[in-house]
Amino acid sequence: MFVLVNLKAYPCDPVEIAEAAADVSDETGVRVAVAPQAAHLSAVAETGVETWAQHVSPVEHGSHTGSTLAEAVADAGAEGTLINHSEARRKLADIDASLDAAERADLETVVCANNPEQVGAAAALGPDAVAVEPPELIGTGTPVSKADPDIVTDAVEAAAAVDESVDVFCGAGISTGDDLDAAADLGATGVLLASGVAKADDPRAALEALVEPLA
Amino acid sequence: MFVLVNLKAYPCDPVEIAEAAADVSDETGVRVAVAPQAAHLSAVAETGVETWAQHVSPVEHGSHTGSTLAEAVADAGAEGTLINHSEARRKLADIDASLDAAERADLETVVCANNPEQVGAAAALGPDAVAVEPPELIGTGTPVSKADPDIVTDAVEAAAAVDESVDVFCGAGISTGDDLDAAADLGATGVLLASGVAKADDPRAALEALVEPLA
Amino acid sequence: MFVLVNLKAYPCDPVEIAEAAADVSDETGVRVAVAPQAAHLSAVAETGVETWAQHVSPVEHGSHTGSTLAEAVADAGAEGTLINHSEARRKLADIDASLDAAERADLETVVCANNPEQVGAAAALGPDAVAVEPPELIGTGTPVSKADPDIVTDAVEAAAAVDESVDVFCGAGISTGDDLDAAADLGATGVLLASGVAKADDPRAALEALVEPLA
Amino acid sequence: MFVLVNLKAYPCDPVEIAEAAADVSDETGVRVAVAPQAAHLSAVAETGVETWAQHVSPVEHGSHTGSTLAEAVADAGAEGTLINHSEARRKLADIDASLDAAERADLETVVCANNPEQVGAAAALGPDAVAVEPPELIGTGTPVSKADPDIVTDAVEAAAAVDESVDVFCGAGISTGDDLDAAADLGATGVLLASGVAKADDPRAALEALVEPLA
Numbered sequence: 001m002f003v004l005v006n007l008k009a010y011p012c013d014p015v016e017i018a019e020a021a022a023d024v025s026d027e028t029g030v031r032v033a034v035a036p037q038a039a040h041l042s043a044v045a046e047t048g049v050e051t052w053a054q055h056v057s058p059v060e061h062g063s064h065t066g067s068t069l070a071e072a073v074a075d076a077g078a079e080g081t082l083i084n085h086s087e088a089r090r091k092l093a094d095i096d097a098s099l100d101a102a103e104r105a106d107l108e109t110v111v112c113a114n115n116p117e118q119v120g121a122a123a124a125l126g127p128d129a130v131a132v133e134p135p136e137l138i139g140t141g142t143p144v145s146k147a148d149p150d151i152v153t154d155a156v157e158a159a160a161a162v163d164e165s166v167d168v169f170c171g172a173g174i175s176t177g178d179d180l181d182a183a184a185d186l187g188a189t190g191v192l193l194a195s196g197v198a199k200a201d202d203p204r205a206a207l208e209a210l211v212e213p214l215a
Numbered sequence: 216m217f218v219l220v221n222l223k224a225y226p227c228d229p230v231e232i233a234e235a236a237a238d239v240s241d242e243t244g245v246r247v248a249v250a251p252q253a254a255h256l257s258a259v260a261e262t263g264v265e266t267w268a269q270h271v272s273p274v275e276h277g278s279h280t281g282s283t284l285a286e287a288v289a290d291a292g293a294e295g296t297l298i299n300h301s302e303a304r305r306k307l308a309d310i311d312a313s314l315d316a317a318e319r320a321d322l323e324t325v326v327c328a329n330n331p332e333q334v335g336a337a338a339a340l341g342p343d344a345v346a347v348e349p350p351e352l353i354g355t356g357t358p359v360s361k362a363d364p365d366i367v368t369d370a371v372e373a374a375a376a377v378d379e380s381v382d383v384f385c386g387a388g389i390s391t392g393d394d395l396d397a398a399a400d401l402g403a404t405g406v407l408l409a410s411g412v413a414k415a416d417d418p419r420a421a422l423e424a425l426v427e428p429l430a
Numbered sequence: 431m432f433v434l435v436n437l438k439a440y441p442c443d444p445v446e447i448a449e450a451a452a453d454v455s456d457e458t459g460v461r462v463a464v465a466p467q468a469a470h471l472s473a474v475a476e477t478g479v480e481t482w483a484q485h486v487s488p489v490e491h492g493s494h495t496g497s498t499l500a501e502a503v504a505d506a507g508a509e510g511t512l513i514n515h516s517e518a519r520r521k522l523a524d525i526d527a528s529l530d531a532a533e534r535a536d537l538e539t540v541v542c543a544n545n546p547e548q549v550g551a552a553a554a555l556g557p558d559a560v561a562v563e564p565p566e567l568i569g570t571g572t573p574v575s576k577a578d579p580d581i582v583t584d585a586v587e588a589a590a591a592v593d594e595s596v597d598v599f600c601g602a603g604i605s606t607g608d609d610l611d612a613a614a615d616l617g618a619t620g621v622l623l624a625s626g627v628a629k630a631d632d633p634r635a636a637l638e639a640l641v642e643p644l645a
Numbered sequence: 646m647f648v649l650v651n652l653k654a655y656p657c658d659p660v661e662i663a664e665a666a667a668d669v670s671d672e673t674g675v676r677v678a679v680a681p682q683a684a685h686l687s688a689v690a691e692t693g694v695e696t697w698a699q700h701v702s703p704v705e706h707g708s709h710t711g712s713t714l715a716e717a718v719a720d721a722g723a724e725g726t727l728i729n730h731s732e733a734r735r736k737l738a739d740i741d742a743s744l745d746a747a748e749r750a751d752l753e754t755v756v757c758a759n760n761p762e763q764v765g766a767a768a769a770l771g772p773d774a775v776a777v778e779p780p781e782l783i784g785t786g787t788p789v790s791k792a793d794p795d796i797v798t799d800a801v802e803a804a805a806a807v808d809e810s811v812d813v814f815c816g817a818g819i820s821t822g823d824d825l826d827a828a829a830d831l832g833a834t835g836v837l838l839a840s841g842v843a844k845a846d847d848p849r850a851a852l853e854a855l856v857e858p859l860a
Contacts, residue, residue, distance in 0.1 A: 090307070091305060091306050092304070092305070092333055092336060093328075095307060096329070096336075113307070117339060118308060118339075120340075121307060121337065124338075125332050125333070126332065
């Protein structure tokens with residue numbers, strides 16, 4: 001199970017969370033990565049934790065002021081990137097081009113999608129994984145595995161129908177170890193979570209509790 | 216073979232082209248439709264020609280100033296709509312929602328895409344058809360069926376792999392009857408064209424020449 | 431006082447409202463215009479009411495599928511257009527280019543803005559009028575003239591400081607004749623309204639009540 | 646004169662250029678800053694050069710995956726930010742909100758604009774400076790001060806008419822010390838440049854030649 005902690009633009013200490021994630025991953029053997037703001041990538045990567053970007057732009061080197069160049073985030077230490085998160089929805093053609101950009105820079109990719117149809121569409125573009133995150137559940141503390149488990153199994157089916165090699169992750173509302181277990185039972189091989197860790201009073205304790213059932 | 220004439224924002228007379236298209240369709244039995252500006256839909260529909268929208272917004276009735284509501288274009292006489300044309304690229308989630316909107320309004324749908332991967336992705340969203348239009352060929356007069364026939368056959372395969380019921384159209388650079396024949400030979404069941412008719416000195420003669428091999 | 435009724439994408443009968451607006455305008459001498467969906471422009475214009483577009487694209491004639499060409503909306507009967515409504519926010523450069531497009535097509539222009547600073551910015555681009563519509567009040571039934579009258583007077587000042595010839599309209603939450611009076615007292619020379627008429631059980635009665643204090 | 650070197654997404658070594666810029670600034674007393682990719686901000690800031698962001702998002706702390714948070718770029722060492730560069734055009738309302746975000750994070754601000762009208766509009770939003778960059782000259786090597794000096798003087802007038810305290814910078818095509826002199830003569834107090842340094846074989850020599858007339 002892959003646990004990807006998205007720090008969004010939360011008022012958290014990215015290095016403190018990265019250190020906790022690195023320790024928890026080392027201690028438990030569970031793969032945990034942290035996705036901070038682009039400006040915090042190098043500070044997070046220096047902790048030794050697996051570091052991800054929240055987004056890369058569909059561009060190559062060139063005149064693209066304000067872009068998030070795949071090569072630059074890789075240079076700062078990112079090993080993977082989210083694409084098309086529900087808070088950063090992209091054009092179909094740009095998701096395709098962002099995947100090309102990530103591949104050029106050797107970044108692992110997770111394309112987010114709202115529902116099983118979009119998961120199938122995303123899978124057709126050849127990412128490493130897709131993540132299903134019903135927008136109405138994000139930040140609620142109600143995991144999709146409980147609120148609507150069919151969405152996860154339908155997403156797993158939709159991805160497999162298009163490309164067997166694409167993993168399916170599960171996001172939105174994940175906050176406990178039970179949620180991770182439930183996601184795994186439904187066929188997900190990873191989870192995206194954010195506020196459950198990034199907004200916790202004690203992020204380290206939150207991470208430990210989260211991965212405990214997997215350890 | 217379905218011939219869809221996209222008038223874009225060209226400085227043409229939409230009613231004159233619509234009348235020619237209606238006549239050519241009646242005389243030859245070839246299905247021909249015209250997609251004008253939204254503001255010209257009702258004038259075009261009054262000629263009796265099959266009328267399409269160039270785009271619908273991913274919205275339902277509500278507070279959406281400046282949107283192109285599917286119900287409004289249907290009300291003005293549209294029977295189908297393009298979605299995600301290369302000049303009007305949309306977010307993946309919005310293509311999905313635009314398809315829902317079109318379905319609500321009983322509009323037939325063609326989702327455009329740049330390449331076979333995106334064709335597969337578009338097919339996963341359940342449109343009536345997808346159209347492959349390599350952006351670099353649009354407006355060139357060099358048909359994709361000649362410049363790069365593999366793109367069309369790959370698109371047909373990509374769509375079929377995802378959903379057998381989705382038709383594949385072929386766009387970009389179509390201007391002669393031979394181009395239509397070539398597109399049909401590669402597995403396309405429709406073509407999108409624009410400047411070849413809309414910017415012709417004699418749009419009626421251009422349409423007649425175009426459909427002649429099919430008649 | 432100019433009363434501009436924005437039908438947005440509401441599930442109303444645009445022709446019924448247009449006929450009511452035309453009659454009320456004729457009977458009272460108050461200038462009333464109706465802004466329907468682009469696809470309904472010609473049907474609305476045929477009633478004789480002053481007809482406005484909700485939006486025009488920052489483009490000239492050309493390859494712009496899915497755009498709303500200023501020339502096309504003018505051709506369908508529009509005499510003016512909103513630009514940058516809060517539900518259709520545009521890039522600064524595109525507001526500028528949309529104003530150029532509207533001028534080419536002889537359309538009167540109202541650029542919407544959230545607050546006095548943006549009103550000043552919009553005025554610098556040379557529209558006929560700017561409209562201040564605090565987003566948090568849209569659709570509430572609480573008029574800006576009551577909720578925060580300083581925003582209107584500050585907007586009037588901000589516009590005048592940049593260009594004395596630019597009118598200031600007032601939008602958001604307008605639903606009664608008293609709201610129009612209050613807007614006029616604060617220096618506005620027009621109002622934008624939408625749900626108060628478009629979602630009324632009896633749009634004609636709503637319009638009559640609205641303009642009564644002005645008649 | 647303020648010299649702001651925008652590295653865009655160019656395939657350059659941001660730290661090498663930053664070190665050169667820091668040295669040149671120290672040796673000549675000319676204020677020189679470097680604006681790298683967000684992921685490179687901390688590495689650039691560590692050289693001691695004045696560091697700028699290429700863009701900040703119009704958001705506060707919160708659920709904004711993929712955003713460029715003003716606080717995060719400041720935390721990484723940025724002291725200022727470009728906003729609305731021609732390669733990253735933003736909505737009017739978002740320019741306004743990005744300026745608020747930059748102010749919260751104590752970042753100096755330069756809002757870019759295409760022409761004198763947009764410069765006036767940008768000035769009305771209260772940035773520290775505006776930059777006029779005719780899009781057709783970017784990357785050409787032909788400075789706006791030569792190609793069309795009136796645009797610069799008109800921009801200076803347009804900004805002053807709105808707010809005397811807003812500086813005017815000059816961008817597009819700047820590559821020599823003469824171009825800086827010419828910009829200063831036209832009333833600009835800073836310049837934006839990019840390819841002239843970032844794509845130079847010897848960025849240090851390019852910078853030295855550039856600031857020599859000012860030293």
